Amino acid sequence: MAIANADLTIRELHAAVGRSAVLTDHQTLAARSNDRSAAASQGRAIALVRPRDTAGVSAVLRIAATHRCPVVPQGRLSGLAGGANAVEGAILLDMTGMNAILRVDPVEMVAVVQPGVITADLAARAAREGLFYAPDPASATECTIGGNVATNAGGMRCVKYGVTRDSVRSLEIVLAGGEVVRTRPPTVKAVGGLDLTGLMVGSEGTLAVITEITVDLLPAPGPTLGVSASFSSVDDALDTANAIVAGPHRPSALEFCDAGVIAALRAKVPESGLPADAMAWLLVLTDSAAGAGEDVRWYTQTARAHRAVRVDSATDAGAVERLMVARRALNVAMRAVRGGSLNEDVAIPRSRLGELLRRLDALSARRGVPIATAGHVGDGNLHPVILFDPHDPGQVAAAQQAHIDVLAMAQELGGTATGEHGIGLEKLGAVDAELGPRLRSIQRGIKAVLDPQGLLNPGKKL
Structure with a gap:
């Protein structure tokens, strides 16, 4: 975008939403140009706008359309796929002030x-x-x-x-x-x-x-109760998870961690009490308003029937919260291991999870970077985390290649490159293989109808 056009756009934004809602200083724009993914921004924005209401958003989009200026909607920048990253000449539309x-x-x-x-x-x-x-x-x-x-x-x-x-x-x-x-x-x-x-x-x-x-x-559900179960093999943990999903006591959460993740979580949250010597760990929770005690007993029996090494019941709020704090610390804990991490988000049929984990082990050995995995095993959505030293160019390159390999691997196993994080910038290269040319054409056609100038978050998702 030419400087004159940018200046005119900014003046019109000032008139529409007020000077205090339009920020153009380099420090602010730099701080709002990237989410938590490893994807780089795609250029420098011209302004950050903080609308107060729907009328303000409407005014910003009218101005953007007039001057053919890209608009990148943003929230708290907690995303992991680059979906809110800046693009060249864009207005960054910070929606966090509309928080009622x-x-x-x-x-x-x-x-x-x-x-x-x-x-x-x-x-x-x-x-x-x-x-x-x-x-x-x-x-x-x-x-x-x-x-x-x-x-x-x-x-x-x-x-x-x-x-x-x-x-x-x-x-x-x-x-x-x-x-x-x-x-x-x-x-x-x-x-x-x-x-x-x-x-x-x-x-x-x-x-x-x-x-x-x-x-x-x-x-409102009942209080959250649950079971913490450790296993000497990943296959035993997966067999347990499949039996629980197929059973009569539907859990409200069913989480898996392998040995690499367990070690990282123990280091980050030592008070969690996660098992030190397990090859796999399951956290199974229920929030049933009636029958939660029976749920916990059934989860315990199922884990033991599938060769769990240790099963502990978490039947008070403190015990559950300690385990949840540990599980929520996944991304921070894993990044602390080597200083850098790529957090994947693949989802595949649950019947093929064991194959995925075995192939991830082989990939780790082939690329020379550790890969540890956690995730929502109850619906087949796992988060392999690729670890690397961000100061070592060789490790960075190996991690990036492993990232591409993981996405392709999930698709080869009948799954998707993203179960919940989105495509953004980080996974654009995987979309064509997953959807194919006809579906991609249909989706781009829908965008052309709704956004004929291609100004809304261009270069992302589609």
Whole structure:
């Protein structure tokens, strides 16, 4: 973008949303140019805009359309795929200031929120009303609902409650030219049109900007109880997990860690009490309002029947919280091992998880970088973590190649390169192989209808 055009764009932004909401200094733009992925930004933005309401977002998009200026919607930058990274000449649209919980309705059992609301804050507000917001990404205490919707975020409770899309009822969105629309009525049932709500969820800011979100709430669950089980082999842990998923006592979380992850978590969170000598560990939780004790007994029996070395019940809030704190520390703990990490997000059929883990071991040996794996074994979504020294160019290159290999491996096993983190920039190279040319063409055609100038988060997802 020419400097004169950029200057004119910024002046119009000042007039539309106020000078205090438009930041152009290098330090601010640099700090907001990258999320937590290893993907580099794609250029320097011209401004960071912090809208206060939907009207402000609409004004920004109208100005952007007039001057053909890219717009990159952003939340708290906790993403792991580069989806919110800056592109050349862009307006960075920081939605974190639109952070009001507008309504919690115990009759309709919905909440209406702005996109900047922190996920854990919504969950806490719902709980005060005796209700429950189910999605629970690992970064729930810092990520936003808008970011969750943009990436269709998952988390540990997906095995019982599904991903973010399963809790989104309706959206208010701003189209690329600035027009404000709602994707559907807020009723439980609404089949009068195509599912634009589902289309927007997971679109990573490439189709529209989300300004208001209506989510489903559930009755409050019971207290979380669970089982911590360690195994001398990965196969025994996977057999246990498959038996639990197929059984009559549906868990609210079913998490797996291999020996490499266990060691890193023990070093980072020593008070967790994770087993020192296990080759694999399962955390199985229930939040059933009735029958939770029977759930725990059944999980214990199942683990023992599949050769668990040790099974401990976590039947009080403190014990469960210690284990959850450890599991949520995955990314930080793994990065501390060598200073650098690539956090993968593949999902494959559960019947092939053992094959995936064996192939990851072989890949680690072939590329010369450690790979340790944790994840949501109950739905087949694992997070292999590739470890490397960021100051060693050879390790960096080996890790990058291993990253490409892991994505291809998941697809070869009938799965996907991303179960919940999104495509962003980091996984663009894997999308063609996964979807094929016809589906890619259809999806790009949808974007062309909604964003004919290609200004919304260009170069990402699609």
